[in-house]
Amino acid sequence: MPLMIIIVATLGAGVGSVWVADLLTVRTRSAGHDDSDAQQRLLSLATGTLLATAFTHLLPEAFESKVDVQALFLTLLVGLVFFFLLSKVALRHREPHPVDHRHRGAGWPLLIGDGVHGFGDGVLIASALVADVRAGIVAAISVLVHEVPHHMGDLVVLREGGRRGPARLKVSMAGSITALGGVAGYFLASRLQTWQPFLVTLAGSSFIYVALSNLIPRLQQRQTSRETSAQMVWLLLGIALVALVGGIAHE
Template structure:
């Protein structure tokens, strides 16, 4: 009975949050792509710095080990991005051209040009975000399983808390994937699969909750490193375009809105 409740809670939290995020991202807010990139950067940074890292550092794990894990994670996601770019260039047999596009794309010196060739531009950050998302979702699943095993009502609250705080973060993920592919459905399927890893975390947590509990802080830090990397290496460079004062103010406002959204939702989730 507890296992059924864990699986139901983790699927609702993991996949449900993705579908709700998609309804918001592709529906009412879909036309504001540039604003959504700012919101995504803010949401990913806030998820890492205001939610995951504080939770990891509240554990018994040593600060030096956790910072070391963060550093290794950032280097790993940098290498993953490099491998992705190399693979993309190799696949299209014009690595130099890809580098040229990526260079222009990263600095986004011509904001129109950044979106002019959606199929030529390499899908930067997509693997980093999906890997980090999967690790994060696995950790969420273990947390939900721990809560259900302590008390059924606590498990329901934990599932709802995860569902709520994952929505703004998944909106960020969907924006990163939408940039690498014009296909909304493909982006939704990929993030949904990452979300489904929550159920795997729940199932594993049910059997190994005591052993896995010691590793939770490290899961949280690895997930954080992917969100920090994607926000700083991929999203924010695209926002470094020369804009009018009004457009710059809007960009900063959306970035702060992303931070505020995650901070408020995380605060509410922890308040229960």
């Protein structure tokens, strides 16, 4: 897998998610509407893509290898625990997202947390691309989609605090740090081919963790039947997207 493709994919996922979030926040504010509906749709879509990628592609590919099944299950467990601890560390650099002016100092902690998370996203995208092009495409799309709601909240905080400079810096940093993680993941994966099943399992564990610990809890709200149906439609759309991308790449 050429390094340039990995750099382009990680830059696209890192910068793309921020620009999509920026467009959505500007659009909803200019229209005078709350962005909760758009966030709910994106969260549902991201949940479907992440779970489908993990359970229908990454984990099956890892378990088809000759590696001991118990070792892969242990890797899955260790990955879930690792990403739980990583999220705890990231939370120490972040503050809640109230939209008032009391958190003018939240800009840099948010940027630090995004940098740590973006580096991890880059490693995961690169590992998936080295393992399989289909997995890499889906990984980049999934990262882009599932980061949009998160970046929307961050951009609100940065702008409510009057920090236009950090908001611009966030766009540049998200792409550069994600690409840096992609380069690191490329060299790690290319030199450790025997560890490929473990890397794929680790990527799957990260997708499962994000979906179950971050996305689904944010979807578990008291809603009308129509809103719940919309959630299911977008979740199934995410699963269909994984199947479509996988089918096209396979051909």
